[in-house]
Amino acid sequence: MDFRDQFHRMSETTSKLTQNVEEASKKASARARIRRMMSRCKSDLAEVYQEIGLKYYAENQRDPDQSYVGLFEQVTDLWMQMDTLKAELAGLDHATICPSCGAKVDDLQKFCPECGCKNVSYGKWQSEQRTASADTKDAESTIQGTEKSVYKTTVEDVCDDD
Numbered sequence: 820m821d822f823r824d825q826f827h828r829m830s831e832t833t834s835k836l837t838q839n840v841e842e843a844s845k846k847a848s849a850r851a852r853i854r855r856m857m858s859r860c861k862s863d864l865a866e867v868y869q870e871i872g873l874k875y876y877a878e879n880q881r882d883p884d885q886s887y888v889g890l891f892e893q894v895t896d897l898w899m900q901m902d903t904l905k906a907e908l909a910g911l912d913h914a915t916i917c918p919s920c921g922a923k924v925d926d927l928q929k930f931c932p933e934c935g936c937k938n939v940s941y942g943k944w945q946s947e948q949r950t951a952s953a954d955t956k957d958a959e960s961t962i963q964g965t966e967k968s969v970y971k972t973t974v975e976d977v978c979d980d981d
Contacts, residue, residue, distance in 0.1 A: 915940045 876894060883891045905923075906916050913926045919936035929941050 876891065879887070880891060880894075902916070905921075909916050909923050912923075914923050915926065915938065916922070917924050917931040917934060917936050917938075920931060920934040922931055922933035924931045924938050926938070926940050926943050928938055930937055
């Protein structure tokens with residue numbers, strides 16, 4: 820067996836290995852593509868189920884089938900919780916939630932920018948801030964007045980002992 824025969828066999832073996840790797844790579848790529856497509860189908864299916872549920876809820880919320888009453892109550896409770904949280908979040912930003920359309924309305928706006936509904940809390944936080952500021956100033960002046968009288972009393976006591 821000469822060098823050429825060994826080289827030729829090694830070349831054939833390398834060629835077969837390369838083909839096997841190429842086939843395995845193509846299969847792996849095809850598997851990944853199919854899995855992505857299946858995942859997309861599952862996601863689309865979940866969206867369709869969600870739409871069916873939303874539509875069923877909207878159509879039957881006033882008189883739900885007895886087997887759905889508990890779920891409908893949960894939905895109502897969750898909506899109420901979300902409304903409370905939205906109002907709380909808006910309050911942190913000196914805003915309110917429009918009772919007409921549900922949009923966030925800054926307290927400095929007289930009307931809702933989405934639907935034009937009058938903002939009942941227009942300027943509310945500014946007046947509260949002025950009141951709080953006045954209360955703080957009154958408290959500070961009371962504290963300062965108390966400190967001065969305590970200081971004077973202490974000074975007078977010290978002076979009397981000498």
